Amino acid sequence: MALEVFHKDETLQMRRKLIGQSCRLFFSRDPVKIVRARGQYLYDENGMQYLDCISNVQHVGHCHPSLTQAAAAQMDLLNSNTRFLHDNIVLYADRLAATLPKKLCVFYFVNSGSEANDLALRLARQYTRHQDVIVLDHAYHGHLTSLIDISPYKFRKLGGQKEWVHVAPLPDTYHGIYREDHPDPGQAYADTMKSLIDEAHKKGRKISSFFAESLPSVGGQIIFPTGYCKRVAEYVREAGGIYVADEIQTGFGRVGSHFWAFQLQGEDFCPDIVTMGKPIGNGHPIACVATTEEIATAFTANGVEYFNTFGGNPVSCAIGLAVLDVIEKEDLRGNAVRVGGHLKQLLLQLQTKHPLIGDVRGVGLFIGMELVKDRASRKPATEEAAHLVRRLKEERIVMSTDGPWDSVIKFKPPMCFSIEDAERVCTCIDQILREEFLPLLSTSPLHQNTLPPHSVHSPLQPHLSHTTLLALLHSPSSPTDQKENYIFKSIVCYFFC
Amino acid sequence: MALEVFHKDETLQMRRKLIGQSCRLFFSRDPVKIVRARGQYLYDENGMQYLDCISNVQHVGHCHPSLTQAAAAQMDLLNSNTRFLHDNIVLYADRLAATLPKKLCVFYFVNSGSEANDLALRLARQYTRHQDVIVLDHAYHGHLTSLIDISPYKFRKLGGQKEWVHVAPLPDTYHGIYREDHPDPGQAYADTMKSLIDEAHKKGRKISSFFAESLPSVGGQIIFPTGYCKRVAEYVREAGGIYVADEIQTGFGRVGSHFWAFQLQGEDFCPDIVTMGKPIGNGHPIACVATTEEIATAFTANGVEYFNTFGGNPVSCAIGLAVLDVIEKEDLRGNAVRVGGHLKQLLLQLQTKHPLIGDVRGVGLFIGMELVKDRASRKPATEEAAHLVRRLKEERIVMSTDGPWDSVIKFKPPMCFSIEDAERVCTCIDQILREEFLPLLSTSPLHQNTLPPHSVHSPLQPHLSHTTLLALLHSPSSPTDQKENYIFKSIVCYFFC
Numbered sequence: 001m002a003l004e005v006f007h008k009d010e011t012l013q014m015r016r017k018l019i020g021q022s023c024r025l026f027f028s029r030d031p032v033k034i035v036r037a038r039g040q041y042l043y044d045e046n047g048m049q050y051l052d053c054i055s056n057v058q059h060v061g062h063c064h065p066s067l068t069q070a071a072a073a074q075m076d077l078l079n080s081n082t083r084f085l086h087d088n089i090v091l092y093a094d095r096l097a098a099t100l101p102k103k104l105c106v107f108y109f110v111n112s113g114s115e116a117n118d119l120a121l122r123l124a125r126q127y128t129r130h131q132d133v134i135v136l137d138h139a140y141h142g143h144l145t146s147l148i149d150i151s152p153y154k155f156r157k158l159g160g161q162k163e164w165v166h167v168a169p170l171p172d173t174y175h176g177i178y179r180e181d182h183p184d185p186g187q188a189y190a191d192t193m194k195s196l197i198d199e200a201h202k203k204g205r206k207i208s209s210f211f212a213e214s215l216p217s218v219g220g221q222i223i224f225p226t227g228y229c230k231r232v233a234e235y236v237r238e239a240g241g242i243y244v245a246d247e248i249q250t251g252f253g254r255v256g257s258h259f260w261a262f263q264l265q266g267e268d269f270c271p272d273i274v275t276m277g278k279p280i281g282n283g284h285p286i287a288c289v290a291t292t293e294e295i296a297t298a299f300t301a302n303g304v305e306y307f308n309t310f311g312g313n314p315v316s317c318a319i320g321l322a323v324l325d326v327i328e329k330e331d332l333r334g335n336a337v338r339v340g341g342h343l344k345q346l347l348l349q350l351q352t353k354h355p356l357i358g359d360v361r362g363v364g365l366f367i368g369m370e371l372v373k374d375r376a377s378r379k380p381a382t383e384e385a386a387h388l389v390r391r392l393k394e395e396r397i398v399m400s401t402d403g404p405w406d407s408v409i410k411f412k413p414p415m416c417f418s419i420e421d422a423e424r425v426c427t428c429i430d431q432i433l434r435e436e437f438l439p440l441l442s443t444s445p446l447h448q449n450t451l452p453p454h455s456v457h458s459p460l461q462p463h464l465s466h467t468t469l470l471a472l473l474h475s476p477s478s479p480t481d482q483k484e485n486y487i488f489k490s491i492v493c494y495f496f497c
Numbered sequence: 498m499a500l501e502v503f504h505k506d507e508t509l510q511m512r513r514k515l516i517g518q519s520c521r522l523f524f525s526r527d528p529v530k531i532v533r534a535r536g537q538y539l540y541d542e543n544g545m546q547y548l549d550c551i552s553n554v555q556h557v558g559h560c561h562p563s564l565t566q567a568a569a570a571q572m573d574l575l576n577s578n579t580r581f582l583h584d585n586i587v588l589y590a591d592r593l594a595a596t597l598p599k600k601l602c603v604f605y606f607v608n609s610g611s612e613a614n615d616l617a618l619r620l621a622r623q624y625t626r627h628q629d630v631i632v633l634d635h636a637y638h639g640h641l642t643s644l645i646d647i648s649p650y651k652f653r654k655l656g657g658q659k660e661w662v663h664v665a666p667l668p669d670t671y672h673g674i675y676r677e678d679h680p681d682p683g684q685a686y687a688d689t690m691k692s693l694i695d696e697a698h699k700k701g702r703k704i705s706s707f708f709a710e711s712l713p714s715v716g717g718q719i720i721f722p723t724g725y726c727k728r729v730a731e732y733v734r735e736a737g738g739i740y741v742a743d744e745i746q747t748g749f750g751r752v753g754s755h756f757w758a759f760q761l762q763g764e765d766f767c768p769d770i771v772t773m774g775k776p777i778g779n780g781h782p783i784a785c786v787a788t789t790e791e792i793a794t795a796f797t798a799n800g801v802e803y804f805n806t807f808g809g810n811p812v813s814c815a816i817g818l819a820v821l822d823v824i825e826k827e828d829l830r831g832n833a834v835r836v837g838g839h840l841k842q843l844l845l846q847l848q849t850k851h852p853l854i855g856d857v858r859g860v861g862l863f864i865g866m867e868l869v870k871d872r873a874s875r876k877p878a879t880e881e882a883a884h885l886v887r888r889l890k891e892e893r894i895v896m897s898t899d900g901p902w903d904s905v906i907k908f909k910p911p912m913c914f915s916i917e918d919a920e921r922v923c924t925c926i927d928q929i930l931r932e933e934f935l936p937l938l939s940t941s942p943l944h945q946n947t948l949p950p951h952s953v954h955s956p957l958q959p960h961l962s963h964t965t966l967l968a969l970l971h972s973p974s975s976p977t978d979q980k981e982n983y984i985f986k987s988i989v990c991y992f993f994c
Binding site: 036037 | 568605654802
């Protein structure tokens with residue numbers, strides 16, 4: 001199979017013509033064309049290697065041969081639908097059940113995290129006979145009509161908040177109303193939920209469910225304070241609703257210590273529904289809803305068939321099974337603990353050196369590094385984060401931002417990310433921050449840096465941008481105020497990087 | 498890879514425990530376990546072959562080796578997302594564009610027909626700034642919350658009709674308000690749409706779109722009367738709405754003469770959006786929305802990214818491309834014309850012999866044979882259709898029903914269905930109808946029939962059911978009234994077949 005059919009310019013031109021422009025590209029001014037990948041490494045059309053810090057979907061690593069084999073073997077045998085009996089779906093459900101608390105024992109297979117959350121919404125409403133949904137501020141639960149309605153991240157830009165949606169404060173102890181110095185932020189944030197429910201009841205509304213990512217991702221790589229979920233679940237259940245844990249980004253061992261991120265909240269907390277997606281098939285379109293017998297029974301009682309054409313087909317389940325096997329065989333949860341722990345330590349060390357790094361948080365290989373204008377105000381350093389991402393791209397490291405202000409550098413790499421990868425990316429970040437964001441130290445030109453051997457520049461990307469940038473940055477007319485300097489550098493980089 | 502891990506009983510037991518019971522099985526009293534398939538043939542755990550007349554998803558045939566190769570090759574190279582540039586997505590969009598009228602030139606890739614219809618709804622509303630949707634009676638457009646709302650087939654059983662949904666009469670010239678003797682049923686049915694729009698306008702409602710399958714499937718394998726779509730599109734556009742052609746069941750050459758079923762309505766008709774699904778990836782979860790530049794531009798103008806995690810990934814597109822190649826190389830459209838034409842002729846011949854067959858309709862390999870209690874009243878023969886399907890299963894032919902009363906035997910086989918397959922299924926239908934539904938002719942015992950060699954009974958299914966059935970059917974106490982006889986036989990078969 002040819003790695004490339006069209007020259008990159010032609011691909012880009014065709015893409016602009018043929019694909020809806022709402023589908024955006026990373027680094028839109030100079031997008032990356034990736035033609036090959038393996039493990040945690042991406043390769044562009046010139047064979048240039050990029051370290052991938054963000055492809056959480058390619059959970060066990062890009063193009064794992066076990067998955068290709070499992071898919072091809074099953075594709076050669078049978079791909080039908082769930083109206084025929086087949087072993088793969090029950091084998092797979094059984095394996096997933098073993099990772100979950102006993103009460104989550106009934107499964108529905110679908111094709112995407114969005115389909116899973118939509119089905120969770122249907123299950124919640126059918127079971128509770130209530131309509132309303134509580135979500136966390138800045139949450140994103142999917143691209144479907146029903147999910148935009150429960151995603152503040154989207155509905156604030158698209159048509160506004162429906163009367164049946166209630167937005168609870170994000171329990172963010174760095175930016176939120178209760179911070180790290182609060183004696184019990186878990187209880188305090190749970191109490192905001194209680195107030196919200198009381199308010200909704202006063203308006204005659206009835207709560208069907210609380211939807212939350214077990215670690216809010218788009219919300220900024222947030223770690224819930226201790227006790228939060230258990231207390232919230234109590235309040236929601238008292239109101240006749242259920243707790244839906246969206247594990248689409250966080251499941252399948254990403255947090256290392258546990259298979260599911262909700263398990264970080266302790267053994268005495270169990271959601272009523274868990275939705276799974278992204279990493280579940282390592283990129284193959286599969287997703288799942290796990291729930292209780294009671295909720296499943298109520299859904300069946302409506303007498304209407306639920307048929308999902310592709311959901312739970314033998315090929316998707318074979319791939320899902322193979323992913324579980326690789327997670328176990330390669331001890332990827334152990335790797336997430338070791339490498340994630342080391343990465344977090346390195347980032348915390350960087351924080352001691354760079355005032356720009358306001359916060360480092362995370363578990364396993366789900367880590368956020370938040371950039372701030374200054375630590376006192378915690379004002380998000382949005383442009384600086386964007387600049388850092390662009391600079392890392394030049395160093396052949398693919399990174400991205402998240403959070404309400406896109407000020408959080410997010411690490412969600414394939415789970416085979418190594419200690420060396422973690423060290424490489426931290427060395428790069430250190431160097432970029434030192435040279436470009438600590439003006440007193442920024443005297444050594446960028447092209448003389450001592451970056452690791454992987455970060456050789458592509459022949460397609462001459463040093464013009466750096467040279468031009470440096471000329472501008474070191475010219476006598478450059479602004480000297482640190483804040484203005486950041487903005488100025490960002491603007492320069494926006495046009496040249 | 499083992500064909501079977503569990504004994505069938507155990508699989509069934511695990512399935513009942515682990516998988517939501519809303520996910521139903523074919524032949525629920527004695528479901529079929531299929532472990533292997535090739536072309537148009539399914540094989541159960543005992544190696545017994547079934548002829549597959551309904552798997553429209555496995556469009557180019559089950560387990561086509563070209564698709565397995567294409568999937569494995571791309572899985573080995575790269576599976577990423579659309580935020581990176583890649584050739585497959587633009588190659589694929591370009592190939593699809595070549596099958597469509599020029600104005601449908603912008604593509605969005607998603608994971609299922611349901612996701613495609615949900616996106617079409619979003620596009621329509623964003624472009625028209627209107628909210629309301631017109632759909633045809635009995636329509637089904639998907640399992641998502643938003644699509645149940647626009648599917649009378651579902652919402653009548655689940656919560657009812659929303660104020661923004663308007664249901665137009667199904668232009669069914671066999672059962673509908675205008676029939677085959679009407680001089681211009683296309684215009685007459687289109688006029689019902691005009692009245693519906695006028696009524697909606699009187700209530701202050703604003704039409705965003707008309708959604709219709711290009712050949713209503715769940716509605717009963719309906720062929721639109723000539724001129725219907727063009728006229729309807731005019732009325733809908735006059736109201737500021739757009740025409741969404743749901744080609745999820747009917748696209749990719751199933752009708753033989755054309756690549757898309759909407760093209761049967763003439764070159765002067767073009768929808769504003771076409772949604773694709775089921776056969777597009779031969780079972781791999783992929784789907785697509787094609788639309789105009791104007792609609793895509795309006796969607797982009799809202800400034801919000803549309804990101805679909807798996808949609809349009811290099812593996813899905815490689816499989817989609819391989820499906821298009823096979824359709825062309827194996828002349829599957831030509832096959833649909835030849836085999837579909839022959840099958841329809843054979844069914845029309847059966848109609849002349851069997852009063853139970855009220856109507857035979859269809860194009861290419863999309864054919865419906867409607868059973869009726871009597872031809873004058875056209876009363877649907879629901880139980881008889883269910884019985885025929887169960888009897889065909891005994892003859893190792895997998896068939897199903899559709900339509901508002903489940904009285905339509907639907908043929909939507911893999912496109913490699915052969916002349917011999919068509920003859921075999923018609924011989925079987927003839928024999929079953931002759932022996933079980935024409936009491937005057939039903940003297941020859943079933944076990945002496947002359948069915949083709951494929952229909953040998955499985956060792957797991959002894960002739961007990963037939964013997965018992967026949968003993969009962971021929972006992973002196975059997976009811977003699979033909980109608981009662983049908984019901985009696987259906988009940989007997991329900992318990993024994």
